Amino acid sequence: xxxxxxxxxxxxxxxxxxxxxxxxxxxxxxxxxxxxxxxxxxxxxxxxxxxxxxxxxxxxxxxxxxxxxxxxxxxxxxxxxxxxxxxxxxxxxxxxxxxxxxxxxxxxxxxxxxxxxxxxxxxxxxxx
Ligand code: I3S
Numbered sequence: 001x002x003x004x005x006x007x008x009x010x011x012x013x014x015x016x017x018x019x020x021x022x023x024x025x026x027x028x029x030x031x032x033x034x035x036x037x038x039x040x041x042x043x044x045x046x047x048x049x050x051x052x053x054x055x056x057x058x059x060x061x062x063x064x065x066x067x068x069x070x071x072x073x074x075x076x077x078x079x080x081x082x083x084x085x086x087x088x089x090x091x092x093x094x095x096x097x098x099x100x101x102x103x104x105x106x107x108x109x110x111x112x113x114x115x116x117x118x119x120x121x122x123x124x125x126x127x128x
Pocket of ligand 1: 033086
């Protein structure tokens with residue numbers, strides 16, 4: 001292809017510990033279960049592994065499988081409304097597959113960075 005990739009839209013690679021819960025699965029509401037997860041954004045895929053109590057062990061090392069993954073293509077990201085959670089700095093991620101997540105950290109700059117990364121990923125993959 002003649003498409004020249006802008007350095008600003010190079011494949012996303014981001015990781016860190018976030019608090020995560022599913023709120024909807026296959027379009028059906030599910031009970032919240034907040035879990036501290038090692039979270040990796042790889043291309044348009046967001047992967048979660050259960051927190052290992054320090055973040056040193058992760059699925060990239062072959063130790064544990066991702067607990068779950070979601071495809072960000074066709075999804076949307078927004079700040080969660082107050083009725084979705086009493087926590088601060090909560091992102092609501094809706095996926096095309098009908099799995100919706102809340103993503104949170106006590107650190108607002110961490111959450112802001114993830115918000116931007118998720119939003120950029122979704123818009124960069126919008127035509128796929
Ligand atoms: O939306 P909810 O039901 O108020 O979510 C809270 C519950 O998941 C609660 O657990 P129980 O289902 O055992 O009551 C959690 O401890 C809370 O953290 C959830 O609310 P927040 O506002 O933290 O998302």
